[in-house]
Structure formats: C-alpha cells, structure tokens
Amino acid sequence: MRTYSMLSDHDFELLVADLMGAEDGVVYEAFARGADQGIDLRRLTPGGPDIIQCKHMLGSTYAQLKSAAATEAKRVGALTPRPWRYRFVTSQPLTPLRKTELAKVLVPWINSDDHILGADDLEGLLNRHPEVERAHVKLWLASAAQLDERLHAATWARSHQLHAEIKAWLPRYVENQTFWEARKRLRSERVLVISGPPGIGKTTLARMLLADAAVDGYQPVEVSSDIEEGFEIVNDQEARAFYYDDFLGSTFLQDRLAKNEDKRLTSFMRRCTQSDNNLLVLTTREHILQQAASWYEELDRAGLPMRRFLLELSAYTRFDRARIFYNHIWHSGQASAPIRRALLRNRAYLKIVDHPNYNPRLIEYITGLASRRLDGEIQADYLDFALGILDNPDRIWEHAFERQLDEHCRALLVAVATFGADVVVDDAWRAFESLVSEQGGRPTRNDFRSALRVLDDSFLLSSEKAEHTFINVANPSVQDFVADWLIRNPDQALAAVSGAVFFEQLVWLYRRLEPASQMTEQARTALLDGVRRCFDSDHPGWHDVHVRFGGSATVDHQRQWPYREDRLQFVHDLIAVAGDETLISWFEEKLRTVAEDWRQHHLRDAGRPVRLIRTLRQKGCPVPAVVIEAARDGLGTPTYGYAWSQLAQLRTIAPEAFPPQINERFVADCAEWVNRMLAFPDVIDDIDELNDIRSSALALGVWAHEELHERIATEIAQRPRSGDEPDDEEPARDSPSMSPAAERAAIEALFARLDEEPDEQSL
Numbered sequence: 001m002r003t004y005s006m007l008s009d010h011d012f013e014l015l016v017a018d019l020m021g022a023e024d025g026v027v028y029e030a031f032a033r034g035a036d037q038g039i040d041l042r043r044l045t046p047g048g049p050d051i052i053q054c055k056h057m058l059g060s061t062y063a064q065l066k067s068a069a070a071t072e073a074k075r076v077g078a079l080t081p082r083p084w085r086y087r088f089v090t091s092q093p094l095t096p097l098r099k100t101e102l103a104k105v106l107v108p109w110i111n112s113d114d115h116i117l118g119a120d121d122l123e124g125l126l127n128r129h130p131e132v133e134r135a136h137v138k139l140w141l142a143s144a145a146q147l148d149e150r151l152h153a154a155t156w157a158r159s160h161q162l163h164a165e166i167k168a169w170l171p172r173y174v175e176n177q178t179f180w181e182a183r184k185r186l187r188s189e190r191v192l193v194i195s196g197p198p199g200i201g202k203t204t205l206a207r208m209l210l211a212d213a214a215v216d217g218y219q220p221v222e223v224s225s226d227i228e229e230g231f232e233i234v235n236d237q238e239a240r241a242f243y244y245d246d247f248l249g250s251t252f253l254q255d256r257l258a259k260n261e262d263k264r265l266t267s268f269m270r271r272c273t274q275s276d277n278n279l280l281v282l283t284t285r286e287h288i289l290q291q292a293a294s295w296y297e298e299l300d301r302a303g304l305p306m307r308r309f310l311l312e313l314s315a316y317t318r319f320d321r322a323r324i325f326y327n328h329i330w331h332s333g334q335a336s337a338p339i340r341r342a343l344l345r346n347r348a349y350l351k352i353v354d355h356p357n358y359n360p361r362l363i364e365y366i367t368g369l370a371s372r373r374l375d376g377e378i379q380a381d382y383l384d385f386a387l388g389i390l391d392n393p394d395r396i397w398e399h400a401f402e403r404q405l406d407e408h409c410r411a412l413l414v415a416v417a418t419f420g421a422d423v424v425v426d427d428a429w430r431a432f433e434s435l436v437s438e439q440g441g442r443p444t445r446n447d448f449r450s451a452l453r454v455l456d457d458s459f460l461l462s463s464e465k466a467e468h469t470f471i472n473v474a475n476p477s478v479q480d481f482v483a484d485w486l487i488r489n490p491d492q493a494l495a496a497v498s499g500a501v502f503f504e505q506l507v508w509l510y511r512r513l514e515p516a517s518q519m520t521e522q523a524r525t526a527l528l529d530g531v532r533r534c535f536d537s538d539h540p541g542w543h544d545v546h547v548r549f550g551g552s553a554t555v556d557h558q559r560q561w562p563y564r565e566d567r568l569q570f571v572h573d574l575i576a577v578a579g580d581e582t583l584i585s586w587f588e589e590k591l592r593t594v595a596e597d598w599r600q601h602h603l604r605d606a607g608r609p610v611r612l613i614r615t616l617r618q619k620g621c622p623v624p625a626v627v628i629e630a631a632r633d634g635l636g637t638p639t640y641g642y643a644w645s646q647l648a649q650l651r652t653i654a655p656e657a658f659p660p661q662i663n664e665r666f667v668a669d670c671a672e673w674v675n676r677m678l679a680f681p682d683v684i685d686d687i688d689e690l691n692d693i694r695s696s697a698l699a700l701g702v703w704a705h706e707e708l709h710e711r712i713a714t715e716i717a718q719r720p721r722s723g724d725e726p727d728d729e730e731p732a733r734d735s736p737s738m739s740p741a742a743e744r745a746a747i748e749a750l751f752a753r754l755d756e757e758p759d760e761q762s763l
Contacts, residue, residue: 001123004091005058006138006171008330010323010750012056015136016089017041019122020052022129028052039079048084051076055090065092069105076109087115094118137175141166141211166211169204172327172369176320182209182309186281189307190273195286196311198476199361202283203245205311209281213241218279223247224422224543227265234271234278236686236719241279242272246476248284267688269307274687274717286310313359319738322353322747324360328367329754334374335367339382340754348383349751355390361475362389365396370474397459397481405454408443411436412451413459413473414496417482418505419540422463422470427540428452430501438499465557468542483512490520497526503534503567504541510574528580531571535590538562564594565608569615576619588624595627598634606635606643610650617653628657637669641677641692644670648699671702678705681712690716 004012017028020041028041028050041052053072057065069088076086086109088102099113110116117125126133133140186192186209194202214220218241223229230242247265272278289308316324329335329343343349352358352366361370366386368374378385389395401410415431416423423431429448436443452471456462459478462471473479486493486509493513500506506527513519519527539562571587598609609631616623631650638644647666651658658666674697677684684690690712697703738746 001119002126002133002139004056004119004122004139006141007056007091008171008327009054009056009753010326010330011136011138012091013040013054015132015139016052016054016122018132018135019125019129020087020089022132023125026050045084048081049079050085051079051083052087052089055088055092058091060092062092062098065090066102066105069102073106073109076106083109085115086110087117089117089122091119091122093120137179137208137212138170138173141170141208141215166207169207171331172324172364173204173208174320174323174327176316178311178315179205179208183212185309186213186279190275190278191269191280191307192282192309193289193307194281194283194309194311195289197313197359198285198480199359200311200313201360202311204360206243206245206281206283210241210243213279227268229543230268230280231264234268236271236275236277239277242281244280244282246284247282248289270688271686317738317743318353319743319746321358322349322750325349325353325363325367326750326753328363328369332367332369332374334379335754336374336379338379339374342382343751344754347748347751350747351383352386352390353747355387357390357393361477362393362396365389370396393477394481394484397478398485400458401481401485406451407439407441408432408436408447408451409454411439411441411443412448413455413478414482414486414492415499416460416471417473417479418496418500418508419472419502420479420504420508421541422465422472423540424542425452425469425471427502427538428471431499431505434501435495435499438495465542468557470542487513490523494520494523494526497523497530500530500534502537502540503531503562504539506530506534507570514577524578527574528578528583531574531583532586535564535567535571536562561604563604563608564590564597565605565612568594569612572616572619572621591627592624595630599630601634601636603634606638606646609634610646610653613650614653623654625657628654632657632662637666638673641689641696644673644696645692645699648696652699667700667702670697670700674702674705678708678712681715684712684716687713687716 004015007015013030017030021028026043028043030041039049039051040054043050053076055065055068055072057068060068072088076083086106088106088110094102094116096113099116099118102116103110103113106116182192182194182205192209194206196202210220218239221230221233221240221242223242223244227244227247230244234240234242269280272280329339343352352363364370366389374382401413405413412428412432415435416428418431419427429445432448432451433443436447452460452462456471457474459474460471461474462469464470473482486496493509497506497509500509510519510527513523539560541560542557543560568587568591571583571590575583575587595609603609613623613628613631628650632647635643635647635650638647651663651666674693677693684693690709694703694705694709697705
C-alpha cells in the first residue's frame with residue numbers, strides 16, 4: 001500500500017487531479033480551499049460542473065472525516081449552477097460500509113458508492129496509471145520499496161543516515177521543473193554539478209536525484225572526504241550512483257584540493273561519463289566552482305563548469321516559493337491560530353514569499369523545522385520574527401547562541417565547528433575539554449554530555465555510522481556564524497587557537513580568521529605554537545574503506561591518515577606570512593624526518609612527496625638533496641601507473657637526483673613494466689589507466705607502442721556494459737506558465753487554507 005503521509009493537502013489534490021484526469025481522459029482544474037464552496041477540483045461541462053472533493057486526513061478519525069463530509073454537503077448545496085457530477089476522494093482507507101455511510105451523508109450529490117474513493121481505490125488507479133505516480137516525485141519516492149531496500153543495505157556506510165535525511169526532507173519538498181531538468185541532464189551526461197548560493201536547496205535536490213536513481217536500481221554511494229572513496233568501489237558492471245556533497249569545501253578551495261584531487265576527480269568524472277552504469281552528483285557553492293575552474297587547469301579542461309546545473313532563486317517561480325513556504329507550515333505542525341491569522345492579515349504571507357533574502361533554509365528555520373521550536377513569544381508576534389530572520393539571517397543563530405546557551409554549550413559548538421566535518425564523540429570531548437580549560441574552566445564528562453544534549457538537533461546533529469557516533473554542525477551556516485563570532489570576539493578566537501588539539505582545527509581557524517585580517521599577534525603566536533604541538537596529532541576526519549571479498553563487499557569506517565606532507569605545505573605557507581625564524585628551523589627538521597619515512601617506503605600516496613617538493617621549489621624554498629633522494633628511493637620500483645607517473649615527474653623536477661646509473665635502472669624497470677602491462681591488456685581497467693602507462697613511459701623515454709596503444713584503447717572502448725537503457729518514458733513535467741494575475745490568485749487560494757480549522761489542515 002502506498003503512503004500519502006509525505007503529501008500536503010495541496011500535493012494530494014494535485015495528485016488526485018492528475019489521477020482522475022488520466023482515468024477519465026480529461027483535465028481537471030485545481031482550486032484551493034477557503035471561499036470555494038466545497039470545490040477542490042472542477043471540470044466544466046455542458047450539463048454543469050464536474051466536481052471532485054478531496055479530503056487528505058490521514059491523521060484524523062473516521063468520525064472526523066464523516067463530519068467533514070457533512071460540512072461539504074452543505075457547501076455543495078449553495079453552488080450555482082448545481083454540479084453535474086460530484087465525487088468524494090480521501091486518503092483514508094474505507095470499508096464498503098463506510099462508503100455507504102458517507103454516500104448517505106452526501107445525498108443528493110452522491111448517488112453511488114462508486115463516487116466515493118478511498119486509499120484502496122487510489123491504489124488501483126495508480127496501478128493502472130503508473131505514469132501519474134512517476135510524475136509525482138514525493139509519492140513514488142515515499143512509497144518505493146526499492147528505496148528502503150537500497151538505502152537500508154548494511155553494506156554501505158552512511159546509508160541509514162541518508163535514508164533518514166531523505167525521509168525528513170521529502171514531505172516539504174516541492175517538485176518543480178528543476179528536478180526534471182536536473183534528472184534529464186544527469187541521466188544523459190552521467191555527471192552533474194549542482195551549484196548555487198548557500199541555503200538554496202542544492203543538497204536537497206542532489207539527494208532527491210540519488211533517491212530517484214536508487215529506485216531505478218542504482219546502488220547509492222555517498223563520498224565524504226575525497227573521490228578516492230569512489231575509486232575504491234567503482235565497478236562498470238554494477239549500477240552505482242555516487243554523491244559527493246560540497247566537494248570543493250564550504251569556504252576555502254585550497255582546503256579540499258590541496259592533495260591534488262583535481263586530477264583524480266576529473267579521472268573519475270571521465271570514468272562515469274564513459275560508463276552506462278555510473279552516475280555522479282556533486283554539489284558546491286557557485287563562487288567556489290568558478291574559483292576552481294580558474295585555479296585548476298585540470299578541472300577546467302574536464303569541462304567542470306559546463307557540467308554545472310546552477311540553482312538560483314530565479315529557478316523557483318513565485319508560486320514555487322509560495323508552495324515551499326506552505327508545505328513547511330503544513331508539515332511543521334506549529335501553525336497555531338495566531339500564526340495563521342498573522343499570515344492571512346493583509347496577505348502578509350506575501351512579505352515572506354517575495355522577500356529578497358528568501359531561500360529554503362531560512363524558510364525551514366522560520367517554520368520551526370530546523371533548530372528551534374516556535375515558542376509562545378514567537379507565535380504572539382510571528383510576522384516580526386519571520387521578517388526579522390529574513391532581514392538579518394545571522395539572527396538564526398545569534399539570539400540563541402548569545403542568550404540561550406551557557407559557556408559550556410558555546411565552547412562545544414565552537415570546538416565542533418573548527419573540525420569542519422564529522423567528528424567522533426571522543427575527539428569532540430578532547431577538543432571541548434581543551435578549549436574550556438584554556439578559558440579557565442575545569443570541565444567534566446557530565447558537562448560535555450549536558451552541552452551535547454542541549455545542542456543536538458539544533459546547532460549540532462549526531463548520527464550513527466558503522467558503530468561510531470559522529471557529531472557535526474546542523475548545516476554550513478552554523479560554521480559561518482561561528483567564524484563570524486570569533487572574528488568579532490578576538491579573545492575567544494585566541495582561546496580557540498590555543499586550545500586546539502588537532503592540526504586540522506588550526507588550519508580551519510587560520511583560513512577563517514586570516515582573510516578577515518582578524519588574526520591578532522597573540523593569536524598568530526598561539527598558532528605557531530599550536531603547529532608544533534599538533535603536527536603529529538591524529539587526523540579527526542573519517543572515511544569509508546570499501547573491501548571486496550569475492551562477490552561480497554564490506555565497509556570499514558576508518559580514521560583518515562594524517563598526511564604530514566599536506567601539513568608541511570600549510571606550515572610553509574604560514575612561514576611566508578609569519579616569518580618566524582624558529583619555525584623555519586623546526587620546519588626543516590620536520591621535512592627531513594618525513595623524508596626518512598619516505599625512504600623506508602612508508603608512503604600512503606605516491607604523489608604527495610612529489611607535489612610537496614615541486615611546490616617548495618616553485619616558491620623558492622631550497623629542498624635538501626637528501627629529501628629529494630628519499631622521495632626517489634621511497635617510490636622504489638613502482639607497480640602501477642600513477643606511481644610511475646609521479647616518479648617521472650620527480651625526474652623532471654629534480655634531474656640531479658637521477659645520475660646515469662640510477663636513471664638507467666629506472667628506465668629499464670619502467671620498460672619491463674610497460675611491456676608486461678601491454679601484454680595483458682585485460683588487467684588495464686580503463687582508458688585513464690592506459691593513458692597513465694603511456695605518459696609515464698613517454699616521460700622516461702621508453703615508449704614505442706603507439707599502434708598497440710590505439711588497438712588496446714579501441715578494445716577498452718568496445719568492452720560490453722550492462723547498464724540500463726535510457727528511460728524513454730520519463731514523464732514530461734513542464735509547468736504551465738501563469739500570468740501574474742493567475743499566479744497571484746493561485747497563491748491567495750493556497751494560503752486561504754490557513755483559514756480552516758486545524759483539524760482539517762493536519763494529517
């Protein structure tokens with residue numbers, strides 16, 4: 001049995017209009033409640049109006065439904081002209097006896113039980129008209145058994161959380177043309193980058209696309225830290241839909257792509273575009289996407305901006321904005337009589353719908369579906385509250401942060417915000433304890449637990465992933481607020497820097513404070529001390545490691561490796577700003593220590609040593625020969641293309657580290673490896689790996705296989721794929737354009753529903 005709980009009363013009427021229209025072969029007009037004399041759907045005929053009354057009262061009793069039917073019978077009696085046909089449709093299940101009882105209540109307008117339809121009747125109609133169900137995104141996503149099965153699969157970490165988030169957002173989601181345009185592009189191009197300003201609905205759209213793909217048989221995979229997670233499990237023979245939210249970082253591009261992910265990302269994008277079985281959805285803020293294209297030639301060359309699906313406020317029509325606001329009110333359960341009166345008075349709801357700062361995230365907040373309930377004070381002066389938030393979005397967090405949170409809650413929020421990602425409870429406790437101690441307190445575990453209870457489901461969100469409990473900020477605007485608050489409160493910023501226990505906290509604080517020119521001398525000194533103190537700390541981030549044994553796959557959720565090459569790069573950039581002599585000598589010592597680890601083949605990423613050496617040389621920093629030789633020896637004799645390409649790059653950067661004897665050995669080893677790989681082309685996964693082999697061999701001067709390369713490339717391109725055929729039955733959902741007058745009338749009719757009694761509004 002399908003569920004209608006995700007639909008508002010207006011959503012339900014639109015569904016019934018399409019469903020009954022498909023059944024009757026006609027088009028029904030949709031009317032809102034209010035002064036409509038009982039009409040929800042209407043079709044004009046020579047014999048009089050054909051009327052369908054809709055009652056979406058899932059949370060109500062049968063007695064309440066029967067009472068509502070009696071009220072509608074009186075309204076119909078006042079209609080002029082009298083209806084030619086009248087039908088009564090409800091989302092409640094109805095027995096034959098109850099249909100007969102309702103027919104008696106609606107006499108003389110109903111003269112047959114067949115003109116009363118309940119949930120079972122709708123079930124039959126939907127089975128006969130699947131195209132109608134497909135066109136109503138919220139209905140089929142909420143009802144699809146495949147979605148529950150796919151998103152509950154224990155094989156994939158974060159599936160449970162993703163499922164919960166989709167279920168939470170689905171009720172207030174308003175499907176419009178953007179969903180269908182984005183879906184069409186994703187299915188044809190295989191890669192889609194959703195960009196736009198904060199709070200516009202990028203994440204919601206991406207997750208709706210992911211759920212849609214899951215229903216069609218794609219296994220959803222959420223990438224959290226870097227695209228390497230996708231490479232670990234990508235398989236051209238199995239349908240996968242990859243989702244990478246905020247893939248360029250929320251504020252500073254260099255934080256996300258400091259590890260040369262641009263090349264890996266473009267390679268993965270090519271892998272998806274060349275496969276019938278892989279989809280990739282990414283989200284990012286628009287200004288960061290433009291910055292990425294200008295900074296990273298690899299991304300620009302891969303056509304990243306061309307894959308952009310820009311989501312702006314203009315993508316929502318005025319009626320879309322009204323429906324989003326109305327759906328949030330409907331599903332919040334907090335639209336009290338004072339709130340409804342305030343919105344209806346002089347059509348005050350238009351002040352919200354037409355506000356220049358309108359966006360879905362703010363609407364979520366002012367309807368009580370985000371971090372706070374609409375208490376008595378707000379309800380008494382709701383319009384002032386709502387418009388105040390829209391006028392000054394910072395008030396979302398400022399009032400509660402400064403007036404309702406104690407010092408422990410504020411400290412925990414600041415500590416978690418500085419991680420910039422999910423953090424396990426124990427790491428959050430360490431950061432909280434250190435920060436409160438720096439502020440002069442002596443925190444206990446009970447203080448931490450109490451603060452977490454207050455903040456959870458408001459400023460912070462906790463989730464269970466692979467037997468770990470994680471904490472993160474509720475949404476990116478919380479981080480933005482914390483950063484602004486620290487900028488305005490330099491003493492607190494100093495405490496945050498001095499109390500950091502993880503190196504990544506220091507990076508976050510520096511990136512946030514320095515561009516605003518609010519890094520005081522004391523804070524800068526504390527930062528330099530913190531760099532030394534935290535350099536060898538664990539990395540607070542976690543990521544999925546996908547392991548396949550035979551035909552089965554498991555996921556291990558592991559802590560990210562603290563790449564010291566990236567940390568050294570940050571320290572070097574810091575030295576350029578601070579010019580601290582003691583830090584310079586410390587940096588040189590650490591560089592030699594890390595290089596010795598390279599020499600011992602303790603390499604987690606073949607490219608990191610080479611990138612660090614290249615960057616240091618480009619910035620005029622002398623790199624000792626022993627460091628370059630350690631990178632060379634650490635790479636050893638590579639066994640895969642990427643490592644050979646890095647060794648070739650190192651030889652180009654520092655040819656002096658490759659004297660004739662050593663160079664001849666590497667050239668011979670590379671030639672042997674190339675011949676071995678080309679002799680067994682079945683082990684070459686894709687065209688990118690083949691091109692890596694070619695480019696590495698060219699760089700080392702051992703390439704003489706151009707004809708063989710072309711033949712293998714053709715074979716790879718012709719490998720069979722088992723992907724789905726394109727969906728030729730994708731529903732057309734072009735929204736009919738409205739004249740300004742018609743749009744005003746539709747919005748007015750929509751909000752007229754708020755004039756009803758609460759029993760008829762709620763489910």
